[in-house]
Amino acid sequence: MRAALPVLLAMLLLFGGFAHAQAIEPMPFASHAQEVRFQHLTAQLRCPMCQNETLADSNAPIARDLRNQIFQLMQHGQSDEQIKQYLVERYSDYVLYDPPLKAGTVLLWFGPLLILLGGAGVVLMAIRKRSRGSLAADTPSDSAPTDNGDDW
């Protein structure tokens, strides 16, 4: 077992390196700035096949094809916005990790706010009820205090 460990480690290093080389193959970038731009752009885009990975990280064949396509479009002088538009036209807003604000995404953008407001409403109601309850308890009354149900 102990003897097998170095072999295992060596294999891990070797094949781990291969897997990485396969995932992000070197591309002939015109400049370092372009490479940085490419990495930045692909990290904002979602792989349509494996929807929890970015195009930059994914090893799926379609992600590789799309990375190549983005690279080609960059060589043709397209801007980041144009490239995003190109992908959205074909794969819909799903490719964007940052979805645009429009009719179909209103719930996505403001849903959490709605839930927050709803929760605030419930809390407000509870506080009002409780303060009214304590006010009633403060005023002297002839009858014995009754259970108002606020025992939780």
Place this chain on the structure above:
Amino acid sequence: MSRLLPFFGFVLLVVLFGFGIWWNTQHDPQAIPSPLLNKPAPAFVLPKLYEPTVNVSKSDLLGKPYLLNVFASWCIECGVEHPVLQAEAPTLGVLLVGYDYKDAPDDAKRWLAEHGNPYGVLIADQPGQTAIDFGVYGAPESFLIDSQGVIRYKHIGPMTEDVVATELKPAIAALQKETP
């Protein structure tokens, strides 16, 4: 009343949870609705699988509706779908166009020899470039394209008997009603 409030909250959560499960059995969470639906299909020029020197273009196929089926020999789910296509192709009433996606031609030919060839026209996209224009991200995918070259219906994932009966055939019937 307020004593029951947590219970109602719990029931609400159970209903929401149940709805989530039901929704996921009815819908493929991986399926991306195509933005190309009801838009003109992208222009393409692709070689035939069996005659690589002969090209088929979008305009060659205009005039009659057809079902473009994206498949590949490496695609496991295509093998699941294939018997359905074999059985249904003659009764669909539209041309079935096979779109061999990112496949070595020899592998595709071997696969078709083994599983049968239901396609009226067979084109091959080995680099997968044109498929990007179609928004293809996996196989199998099927596009119903009308006589004007507009994509009218898309199915992602294997065609099942159920999908053919409840979605594809009604969509084809609607097309045929339009153009008598």
